[in-house]
Amino acid sequence: MPQGPDKASRHSPGRRSVLKALGTGALGLAALPALSSCSDQAAAGAAGGSPSLLPAPEQQVPPLLDDHKVGQALAALDRLIQDAMTRTGVPGIAAAVVHQDKVVYLKGFGVREVGKPDAVGPDTVFQLASVSKPLASTVLAAVAGQGKIAWTDPVVRHHPAFSLHDPSVTSQATFVDLLSHRSGLHTGAGDLLEDLGFDQDYILGHLNQEPLDTFRSSYHYSNFGYTWAGVAGATAMGMSWEDLASKALFTPLGMTSTSYRHRDYEAAPDKARPHVRADDKSWVARYTRDADAEAPAGGASSSVRDLAEWIRLQLGSGSYAGKQVVDADALAQTHVPQNVTGAPATPGGRTHFYAMGWNVSYDDKARLQLSHAGAFNLGAATSVSLLPGEQLGIVVLTNGRPEGIPDAISSGFFDIAQNGKATVDWLGFFGGLYGKLDASEKPEVDYSQAPATATPARANSAYVGTYANSYYGPLTVAEDAGALVARLGPAASPTTLRLTHYTADTFSFASIGENANGLAGAIFAADASGRASSVRLDFYDRTGLGTFVRSTGSNA
Structure with missing residues (x-):
């Protein structure tokens, strides 16, 4: 039965937010407790409340995997990838492996775009999504290593425009706080503004309207909190984030196919197009994903050839080809646990952490995993x-x-390296988890099902008008061919939502963007005259910011 339209319905964070909050790193069985905690958004108390950094985690010495064991896993990697492609039909995959400062595996499989013959290779450029984050913390480690910032500096010291909802948090929040998701910003804060097409300046400038959870005692995965840290670090260097990343990291490592600019991805002659499932479950290249607004957090694109060089730098403590590109101590701090993301699910389980752009855990051999x-x-x-x-x-x-x-x-690669064979059907395991996430992200109200008893709407003229909202900007409701449409977003390129009557003063519309999850509700409230005085868009009301109030004198 559908929930009554007069009942407040806050949508839970979208599937993408849940996936990001998980931080699925796929390092074998040690990752399972963190994955099992997804229903709680992986929220837990921070690892201490102090802004001071913990000692860098110990690394396993001596190594437990010799060349033979790693060789076994490398020999099986083609089969693992081909099996995944066969079972899922995913169009393209590229992979690289680094061992003992050598790139020992570098291959592409499948095609860049369904229906076209161009093959994926080691130089094919993919959008990285949140793998942009550890790449970004490496860039900021280069800045910290030069003494231009300190990890514990308040961000506002380097970017005076930085502002969050609580002035005390604004004055205290450090690079560590933002990069480890402990600022109090809720998961997905600002993401819906990005989906509507607002640019980075607008989103960062309005983030101070987002309510905060407890500062330094909560974990919420925030793209735009992370982005603020990147932007402030670039400001400290007197350049844009995109130029800083190129100068500090990409150019020294010869990462010629890597960029934080969407236009560079689009201009790449050898690039993999994003694909989604069609209704018949086949794959189709349907969307373009421009993540420039959240560039440090999700806007990078790269090839596995380039990323292998970055992995060499990471494993080499900032040293690359005999040169110290990033200060070793500054880089090591990005690996230090700062926040708890997954409490042990069982008495024998392990705690999982988030550092600065890295998930951190330890396996049953006491080995550090990033x-x-x-x-x-x-x-x-x-x-x-x-x-x-x-x-x-x-x-x-x-x-x-x-x-x-x-x-x-x-996970299959590390499992074979450790055990000589895959001990788990990893594709089945992870596929099941992601399938449950798909099922769990449905809206609270099923607007596709007509209510048992529907009440007619008022005349369209009762709803038509302009409604104000300090976070999302104005919403205009207009009549179009006898039906209602709502327009919101940047004035130069607004998003049009077609409203379909559900019951009484409630209409439905199709949610859009990266966080879309089906039909959502536009719930109007009428005044004594019978004219709508406000409208709440439940999809945009996840943190209480989704109500639009009719502008004074607005009749059309």
């Missing part, structure tokens, strides 16, 4: 996973929406 996944619901899934003590790392990029494919390939 990982991060990326997910665009509009068509990309990526993963990078490192065992620093083994000097071993793998990156897997795909051009299909997140279904656990890169997670399964990475």
Whole structure:
């Protein structure tokens, strides 16, 4: 039965937000407790409330995986990838493995776009989604290593425009706080503004309207909190984020195919298009995903050839080809646990942490594990996973929406390296998890089902008008061919939502963008005259900011 339209319905964070909050890093069984905590948004108390940094985690010495064991896993990697492609039909996959400072695996499989013959290769450029984050913290480590910022500096010191809802948090929030998702910003804060097409300046300038959870005692995965840290670090260097990343990291490592600019991805002659499932479950390249607004958090694009060089730098403590590109101590701090993301699910389980752009865990051999996944619901899934003590790392990029494919390939690779064979059907395991996430993200109200008793709407003229909202900007409701439409977003390119009557003063519309999850509700409230005085868009009301109030004197 549908929920009554007069009942407030706050949508839970979208599937993409849940995936990001998981931080699925795919490093074998040790990752399972964190994954099982997804229903709680992986929220837990922070690892201490102090802004001071913890000691860098110990690495396993000596290595437990010799060349023979790693060789076994490398020999099986083609089969793991081909099996994933056969079972899922995902159009393209690229992977690279680094061991002992050597790129020992570098391959592409499948096609860049369904229906076209161009093959994926080691130089094919993919959108990285949230694998952009550990890449970004490496860039900021280069800035910290030069003494231009300190990790514990308040961000507002380097960017005076930085502002959050609580002035005390604004004055205290450090790079560590923003990069480890402990500022109090809720998961997905600002993401819906991005979906509507607002640019970075608008979103960062309105983020101070987002309510905050407890500062330094909560974990909420925030793209735009992370983005603020990147922008402030670039400001400290007197340049744009995109130029800083190129100068500090991409150019020294020869990462010529890597960029934080969407236009560079689009201009790449060898690029993988994002794909989603069509109604018949086949894959189709339907969407374009421009993540420039959240560039440090999700806007990078790269090839596995380039990312292998970055993994070399990570495993080499900032050293690359005999040169110290990033200060070793500054880089090591990005690996230090700062926040709890997953409490142990069982007495024998392990706690999982978030550092600065990295998920951190420890396996049953006491080995440090670093990982991060990326997910665009509009068509990309990526993963990078490192065992620093083994000097071993793998990156897997795909051009299909997140279904656990890169997670399964990475987990299978490490499983075979450790045990000589795969001990779990990783694709089945991760596929099941992602399938449950798909099912769990449905709206609270099923607007596709007509209510048992529907009440007629008022005349269209009762709803037509302009409604104000300080966060999303104005919403204009107009009549179009006898029906109602709502327009909101940037004035130069507004989004049009077609309203379909549900019952009484409630209409439905199709949600749009990366966080779309089906039909949502536009719930009007009328005054004594019978004219709508406000409208709440439940899809945009996740943190209480989705009510639009009729502007004074607005009749059309």
